Amino acid sequence: MLNDTIVAISTALQEGAIAIIRLSGEDAIEIVNRIFSRDLTKVASHTITYGNIIHEGNIIDEVLVSVFKAPKTFTKEDIVEINTHGGKYITREVLSLCLAHGARLALPGEFTKRAYLNGRIDLAQAEAIHDLIQADNKFNHQLAIKGLKGSVTKLMQPLELELLNIIANIEVNIDYPEYEDIEILTNEKILPMAKQWLSELQVILQRAKNTKILKQGVKTVIVGQPNVGKSSLLNALIEEDKAIVTDIAGTTRDLVEGVIHLENITLHLIDTAGIHQTSDIVEKIGIEKSLSALDEAELVIVVIDGSKELDENDQRLLDLTQNHQRIVVYNKHDISKQDKQLTISAKNHDIRNLVDEINRRYQNHQEIIDQPSLNNDRQIACLMQAYQEMEDAIEALNQQVELDLVTIHLQSAYQAIKEVTGKASKEDLLDALFSNFCLGK
Numbered sequence: 285m286l287n288d289t290i291v292a293i294s295t296a297l298q299e300g301a302i303a304i305i306r307l308s309g310e311d312a313i314e315i316v317n318r319i320f321s322r323d324l325t326k327v328a329s330h331t332i333t334y335g336n337i338i339h340e341g342n343i344i345d346e347v348l349v350s351v352f353k354a355p356k357t358f359t360k361e362d363i364v365e366i367n368t369h370g371g372k373y374i375t376r377e378v379l380s381l382c383l384a385h386g387a388r389l390a391l392p393g394e395f396t397k398r399a400y401l402n403g404r405i406d407l408a409q410a411e412a413i414h415d416l417i418q419a420d421n422k423f424n425h426q427l428a429i430k431g432l433k434g435s436v437t438k439l440m441q442p443l444e445l446e447l448l449n450i451i452a453n454i455e456v457n458i459d460y461p462e463y464e465d466i467e468i469l470t471n472e473k474i475l476p477m478a479k480q481w482l483s484e485l486q487v488i489l490q491r492a493k494n495t496k497i498l499k500q501g502v503k504t505v506i507v508g509q510p511n512v513g514k515s516s517l518l519n520a521l522i523e524e525d526k527a528i529v530t531d532i533a534g535t536t537r538d539l540v541e542g543v544i545h546l547e548n549i550t551l552h553l554i555d556t557a558g559i560h561q562t563s564d565i566v567e568k569i570g571i572e573k574s575l576s577a578l579d580e581a582e583l584v585i586v587v588i589d590g591s592k593e594l595d596e597n598d599q600r601l602l603d604l605t606q607n608h609q610r611i612v613v614y615n616k617h618d619i620s621k622q623d624k625q626l627t628i629s630a631k632n633h634d635i636r637n638l639v640d641e642i643n644r645r646y647q648n649h650q651e652i653i654d655q656p657s658l659n660n661d662r663q664i665a666c667l668m669q670a671y672q673e674m675e676d677a678i679e680a681l682n683q684q685v686e687l688d689l690v691t692i693h694l695q696s697a698y699q700a701i702k703e704v705t706g707k708a709s710k711e712d713l714l715d716a717l718f719s720n721f722c723l724g725k
Contacts, residue, residue: 311386502583667704
């Protein structure tokens with residue numbers, strides 16, 4: 285299948301200044317040459333040629349054609365990119381001409397898949413490309429860039445080598461016991477090596493879980509007494525009227541959710557029912573849900589009515605959230621004359637102080653960026669599998685199981701580690717992974 289030439293529109297199919305039609309494959313240059321007004325067969329690699337796209341003697345568009353010759357390309361194949369004017373009709377017409385002259389419409393993510401299959405990038409780098417496109421804040425952008433530069437691969441290499449060394453030593457002892465210069469390995473000698481490897485893996489897994497939280501967004505719960513402005517704050521943060529806002533206390537009786545992308549972090553917001561003492565059955569159910577959401581929260585925004593003095597319910601909320609990562613914010617500063625630390629007016633969408641504080645809280649994650657980490661659930665799952673296999677191996681060693689049986693678990697752990705970067709991936713996994721990419725990428 286890699287012998288054919290693929291084509292796709294690599295830019296959004298909409299009106300714009302330019303559109304790019306990309307081809308990759310051994311016939312890419314020849315196919316475009318058939319519809320281009322100038323000869324591309326002898327142009328130098330990594331050059332741009334001006335001309336027209338021609339069909340049956342008629343000019344379809346005035347274009348710039350970029351030629352990149354293998355192997356110094358993204359896919360390690362010949363690549364041609366046609367830069368057309370960005371009209372929908374023109375773009376489709378040029379794509380149709382490429383298809384009519386021998387190209388095949390690319391599948392989603394097929395350009396990146398070819399880059400992986402041709403050895404240009406590994407699987408973790410391919411996933412980083414997708415992450416780069418999907419990045420919705422500065423943190424995710426930096427994380428994707430590091431993944432693209434091979435940070436995951438560098439992280440996995442020592443684990444692979446250490447584990448391979450353990451397996452190789454065991455295999456040599458089993459297969460060539462007569463060699464005098466080979467150290468005789470026993471369960472007691474292998475066990476510390478296995479435990480050390482597991483300890484290193486545990487550190488990487490914990491770092492990966494922390495990274496995942498920041499990458500996917502922080503689960504943020506807004507709590508406060510009824511009618512302090514929690515729903516107004518949610519609406520102001522997500523810039524839409526998602527939660528019902530009235531002067532009647534207890535309007536919110538269920539959880540209302542939204543997502544906000546700030547400069548340094550993404551927040552998954554949950555507006556909860558007001559937490560207070562009540563005899564209303566429906567309100568009680570809402571408050572129970574609020575308390576449950578609070579238990580799962582990674583960040584809590586405690587909203588206090590800044591126009592009033594703190595009361596018992598406010599103090600109860602502060603006590604309830606004191607062990608959480610939290611921000612205490614005083615609302616209604618437009619009608620309050622009290623001097624508070626962090627004030628907002630949710631009703632007037634004057635929440636800059638709160639947004640600045642959230643960005644400040646999540647600006648110092650450079651230590652996570654500086655340290656290589658896994659980037660997604662698939663990679664973490666591979667390491668979890670390796671972790672379980674090594675735990676099984678250690679248990680077998682403790683029970684004095686023969687080393688040749690222990691290697692079954694060690695080899696499974698080794699395969700799981702290699703799957704992170706795609707060295708042991710299956711075809712169905714690749715199809716599922718690259719199908720999430722956009723066309724032309």
